[in-house]
Amino acid sequence: MEVFRHHIYEFKKGLRNLILHTAPVSDVPEIVRALTSQGIAYKLSYLRNGHVNVFFGHPDCIAVLGIFGDKSLSDYTKEEDFILGVMLGYGRLEECRRYVMLSEKERARVECAAD
Helix, strand or coil: CHHHHHHHHHHHCCCCCEEEEEEEHHHHHHHHHHHHHCCCEEEEEECCCCEEEEEEECHHHHHHHHHHCCCCHHHCCHHHHHHHHHHCCCCHHHHHHHHHHHHHHHHHHHHHHHC
16 A cells, blocks of 8 residues: 555656556555545556556546546557556657557558458
8 A cells, every 4th residue: 555655645746647556456445535535536447356456646537548438458449558658657659669569460460360
């Protein structure tokens, strides 16, 4: 929970607009209590391994995630993956490279299927 508290600190200081924190499901009540008491918007995404991805931050960022739906991160489109990476503050150049790489892999799969 120490890392989670530090993530709240970073958000409140304006260092990041959106944070992704992964925690055991057993921490959910305490996490929800902390975010709710501080008026921080959040979205929970339960994982198959007994953990949960907790997205929290600016309400506009959480709204974007709501538009993406309740799917697993591995099911995001390459465009959703790109947007999420940028919103989380990952390097834009690295996200561009990742998007191009995913696009090339997708193109190669389509070409193989057509053969």
